[in-house]
Amino acid sequence: MLWGNEAIPMAKGSLFVAFICLWLAWIALTGSLNPQELGVGAIVAAFVAVISYKLLFHGGMREKFEPKRWGYALAYVPAYIWAELKAHASVIYRILHPRMPIKPGIVRVPTKLRSDFGITGLANAITMTPGTLSVEVNEEEPSLYVHWINVEAVEPEQTSRQIAWPFERFLRRIFR
Amino acid sequence: MILEVLIIIFCACLICALRAALGPTAPDRVVAIDALVVLMISALVLLGVYYRAPIYLDVALVYAFLAFLGTLAIAKYLEGRGIET
Amino acid sequence: MIEIIAYILLGIGAFCAIVGSIGIVRFPDVYNRIHANTVVVVGGAIVMLLGASVLEGLSSYTLKILIIAFFIFLTNPVSAHAIARAAHKSGVKLWRRSVVDKLEEEKP
Numbered sequence: 001m002l003w004g005n006e007a008i009p010m011a012k013g014s015l016f017v018a019f020i021c022l023w024l025a026w027i028a029l030t031g032s033l034n035p036q037e038l039g040v041g042a043i044v045a046a047f048v049a050v051i052s053y054k055l056l057f058h059g060g061m062r063e064k065f066e067p068k069r070w071g072y073a074l075a076y077v078p079a080y081i082w083a084e085l086k087a088h089a090s091v092i093y094r095i096l097h098p099r100m101p102i103k104p105g106i107v108r109v110p111t112k113l114r115s116d117f118g119i120t121g122l123a124n125a126i127t128m129t130p131g132t133l134s135v136e137v138n139e140e141e142p143s144l145y146v147h148w149i150n151v152e153a154v155e156p157e158q159t160s161r162q163i164a165w166p167f168e169r170f171l172r173r174i175f176r
Numbered sequence: 177m178i179l180e181v182l183i184i185i186f187c188a189c190l191i192c193a194l195r196a197a198l199g200p201t202a203p204d205r206v207v208a209i210d211a212l213v214v215l216m217i218s219a220l221v222l223l224g225v226y227y228r229a230p231i232y233l234d235v236a237l238v239y240a241f242l243a244f245l246g247t248l249a250i251a252k253y254l255e256g257r258g259i260e261t
Numbered sequence: 262m263i264e265i266i267a268y269i270l271l272g273i274g275a276f277c278a279i280v281g282s283i284g285i286v287r288f289p290d291v292y293n294r295i296h297a298n299t300v301v302v303v304g305g306a307i308v309m310l311l312g313a314s315v316l317e318g319l320s321s322y323t324l325k326i327l328i329i330a331f332f333i334f335l336t337n338p339v340s341a342h343a344i345a346r347a348a349h350k351s352g353v354k355l356w357r358r359s360v361v362d363k364l365e366e367e368k369p
Contacts, residue, residue: 031321088304095284105360127338130299135345145364147292177268184275191282203291203348211301218306225313233325244336251343255350
C-alpha cells in the first residue's frame with residue numbers, strides 16, 4: 001500500500017480521535033451515564049470510526065494540536081462576536097429606517113487563503129455576518145463573489161480590506 | 177417571560193409566512209420558510225424548557241436536520257431548472 | 262442574577278426575530294432577504310437558544326440545547342450560500358437599483 005512506515009501510527013491516532021469524538025457525541029445526545037448506554041455507544045462509535053475516519057481527519061495529528069493555532073482560534077472568538085454585533089446593528093438600522101438606506105451589489109473579494117478549510121471558514125464567516133453574503137467561489141484565482149448590502153467600494157483591494165480582513169487575519173494563522 | 181417570548185416568536189412566524197405566501201420567485205419562498213423553520217425550532221426548545229419535557233428537544237434536533245436537507249435539495253433543484261414562479 | 266442574564270438574552274433574541282422577519286417582508290429582492298434571514302437565525306434563534314440554556318442551568322438539557330445551537334450555527338451559512346447561488350444561477354435578477362454586479366460581468 002501507499003502507507004509508509006511512519007504513516008501507520010498517524011492513521012491509528014486519527015482513528016482514536018475520531019472514536020473519542022463520536023463517543024462524546026453519543027453521550028451528549030443520550031444524556032445518561034448508564035453503563036449499558038455507554039457500552040452500546042462505544043460499539044457503535046467504534047464501528048462508525050473504522051468506516052469513516054479517513055473522511056473526518058486527514059493529515060497528521062501532531063500539527064492539529066499545535067498550541068499556537070489553538071491560541072489564535074481562541075482569539076478569533078471575541079473578534080468574531082464583535083464583528084457580528086456591528087453587522088447586526090447596521091442591518092437592523094437599515095430594516096427599521098423608513099426610507100431603507102440600502103445600496104446593494106455583488107463585488108469581488110480576493111483572498112490570500114489557499115487551503116480548503118481556510119476558504120470555507122472565510123466564506124462561512126462572511127455569510128454568517130448579516131450584510132455580506134458569499135454567492136460564488138472562484139477557485140482559479142481564489143476569490144469570493146460577495147453580495148454586499150451597502151457597497152462602499154468596488155476595487156478588489158478595498159473590498160478585501162473591508163469585508164475579509166477582520167476574519168482573514170485570524171484564519172490565515174489557524175488554517176495554514 | 178417565556179410565554180411572552182413565545183407569543184413574539186409566533187408573530188414573527190406569521191410575518192415570515194406572509195412573505196412565503198407573497199414571494200414572487202421560488203427562492204423568496206425558500207428563504208422565508210427557512211427563517212420560519214428556525215423560529216419554530218427555537219419555539220420548540222422554549223416549550224421544552226417551559227414544560228420540563230425533554231422530548232421537545234429531540235423533535236427540535238430532528239427538525240433542524242430535516243430542514244437543512246430540504247433546503248439543500250430545493251437549492252440543488254432550482255439550480256438546474258431556471259426561474260419560474 | 263443568572264435569570265436576569267437569561268431574560269436579557271431572550272429579550273434580545275425576540276427583538277432580533279421580529280425585526281428580521283419585518284426585514285424579510287420589506288427588503289426588495291432575494292439577496293437582501295437572505296441578510297434579514299441571517300438576522301433572524303443568528304441574532305434571533307441562536308441567542309434565544311443560548312438564553313434558554315442559561316435559564317436551564319447545568320443539566321443534560323443544556324448540552325442538548327447547545328448541540329442544537331451549534332448545529333444551526335454550522336448549517337445556516339451553507340444553506341444561505343446554496344440558495345443564493347441557486348437563485349443567481351437560475352436567473353433571479355438583482356434589485357433594479359443595485360449598484361454593481363461583478364459576478365454577472367466576470368463569469369461567462
